[in-house]
Amino acid sequence: MRAWRASLLWFDPDADHPDLRFERDGLLVAAPGADGVWRVQAIGAFEALRPRWPQVPVQDERGRLIAPGFIDLHVHYPQTDIIGAPADGLLPWLERYTFPHESRFADPAHAEAVAAFFLDEMRRHGVTTALTFATSHPASVDALLRQAQARGLRWIAGKVLQDRHSPDGVRDETETSLADTEALIARWHGQGRLGYAITPRFAPSCSDAQLRGAGELAARHPDVWIQSHVAENVDEVRWVRELYPHDRSYLAVYERFGLLRRRAVYAHGIYLDDADRARLADSGAAIAVSPTSNLFLGSGFFDYGAARAAGVTLGLASDVGGGMSFSPFATMRAAYTVGRAAVRGDGAAKLGVSLAPEDLWWQHTAGAARALGLQGVVGSLAPGSEADFVVLDPQATPLLARRTAQAASLAEWLFAFIMLADERAVRDVHVAGAPALQHSSNVDAA
Structure with missing residues (x-):
């Protein structure tokens, strides 16, 4: 088993709308199945989950966001x-x-x-x-x-x-x-x-x-x-x-x-x-x-x-x-x-809609998985889903860092991230739990 500590964003895979879940200080725990594919075992608050797996190595990504691939x-x-x-x-x-x-x-x-x-x-x-x-x-x-x-x-x-x-x-x-x-x-x-x-x-x-x-x-x-x-x-x-x-x-x-x-x-x-x-x-x-x-x-x-x-x-x-x-x-x-x-x-012109940041993010993760009939498989970090996820860095550029630091709410923070981020914010990519693109190396079992 492996675990990652970071802010966590994911969605309820069974919902037909963006049912956002977020932990500011969270723990993601994954393990391989019999087929070799790593799947999420647990996700939630670090303080609540860490005592259940005290020996599992933890990748410390505090200050960053882990979200579904x-x-x-x-x-x-x-x-x-x-x-x-x-x-x-x-x-x-x-x-x-x-x-x-x-x-x-x-x-x-x-x-x-x-x-x-x-x-x-x-x-x-x-x-x-x-x-x-x-x-x-x-x-x-x-x-x-x-x-x-x-x-x-x-x-x-x-x-x-x-x-x-x-x-x-x-x-x-x-x-x-x-x-x-x-x-x-x-x-x-x-x-x-x-x-x-x-x-x-x-x-x-x-x-x-x-x-x-x-x-x-x-x-x-x-x-x-x-x-x-x-x-x-x-x-x-x-x-x-x-x-x-x-x-x-x-x-x-x-x-x-x-x-x-x-x-x-x-x-x-x-x-x-x-x-x-x-x-x-x-x-x-x-x-x-x-x-x-x-x-x-x-x-x-x-x-x-x-x-x-x-x-x-x-x-x-x-x-x-x-x-x-x-x-x-x-x-x-x-x-x-x-x-x-x-x-x-x-x-003819008509009044448009103002898509919420969690809606936009959902459309590119759990909503897209639902469109493919793969809800609960990919696009979410709910327990049982395959452990495809990204580690995102809000400090990736000076403007992104400055703007996200001043966000007054999670919605404002996510919106700023969407509007200002690019591939430089993608710090790590994990495919079925395995690192596919990785810059971090801070493992802390505490």
């Missing part, structure tokens, strides 16, 4: 090298940058190199779980999940399905793509901490036969994930309407093919209507809110008020490379801004 609900690892590439919008950006770069992932060595860099960068920013797009090449999935397995990460990924409206080099063949997907499920899903996601790129890139096949795979493998994009951009929505004139909405296309269910996560969801939101809530499917990407590509503003009123499950995502940073703090800052500037799908 962040979860990124939607990210494209092959787009690591096109972050910040300029374009006039989503569709031109895909054509000019995304597809040419993704075509290089037919080379396993290239895929392996990018996967290694990507995972180390995510971990450096405190992200310990993510739902990840690969490319249309099976080797891209093999590379990413092999690298994730070597790092002990809980990671989910899938081969992109795109058999039409895509250039040579990334366009796949319908039957082969479905056979490859099933083979990848057999090879990777449930192997240790790894999972597979059936991954239609988006409705315009997939033929009816490919979407139908994806739905059949989802029915045969109900414990795998589904990931795609929906209602991100006005031009994209218009294109879907032209391609599917008989479907009620963009989301309805996925539903018709059996792709709307629990463990289905759709990125963006900006241009949804009330009927779409009701279907999302009823089905248990989730939205990955991607504010930095939506701002960068000029796609629009996610309507938190309408989504919350409808009971839509949601979480936060970087959406790299449309997103401009791997940092969960950058994503939370953008989410706050987007929430304040909410605009209806018809373009």
Whole structure:
């Protein structure tokens, strides 16, 4: 067993809202299970818990904050090298940058190199779980999940399905793509901490036969994930309407093919209507809110008020490379801004929401875990959860130190942290209890 002493922040994993727990002087105790994965045994006040385990070595992190490892609900690892590439919008950006770069992932060595860099960068920013797009090449999935397995990460990924409206080099063949997907499920899903996601790129890139096949795979493998994009951009929505004139909405296309269910996560969801939101809530499917990407590509503003009123499950995502940073703090800052500037799908302005700091943090941890159906597994430090956590330093920069020192309440302190922190505040990262990024060495058994 091992223990850590610090300020502790976590959430009730069973709550469908940010039920925050906090100990200013707390103790986190973890131990390995029979499968080798470390899990939280106890969490609470140091004075109450220390006498129960007097011989367990304690890592002294007083003055720092231990929180669950962040979860990124939607990210494209092959787009690591096109972050910040300029374009006039989503569709031109895909054509000019995304597809040419993704075509290089037919080379396993290239895929392996990018996967290694990507995972180390995510971990450096405190992200310990993510739902990840690969490319249309099976080797891209093999590379990413092999690298994730070597790092002990809980990671989910899938081969992109795109058999039409895509250039040579990334366009796949319908039957082969479905056979490859099933083979990848057999090879990777449930192997240790790894999972597979059936991954239609988006409705315009997939033929009816490919979407139908994806739905059949989802029915045969109900414990795998589904990931795609929906209602991100006005031009994209218009294109879907032209391609599917008989479907009620963009989301309805996925539903018709059996792709709307629990463990289905759709990125963006900006241009949804009330009927779409009701279907999302009823089905248990989730939205990955991607504010930095939506701002960068000029796609629009996610309507938190309408989504919350409808009971839509949601979480936060970087959406790299449309997103401009791997940092969960950058994503939370953008989410706050987007929430304040909410605009209806018809373009008319309306009153936004002011997202509380604990809500923003929840959306990137326990809320995202709930969207994945992994509540109580990751995203929380409640007893029984896997011991993925970050050690955060409020002294990481002079401004962060100065501002947090003057906070009059926990909410103000957390808000200042969200607004001012970056990867320099991520002091240590522990993956299933093991140090994955570590600067501290102060062990004190007292």
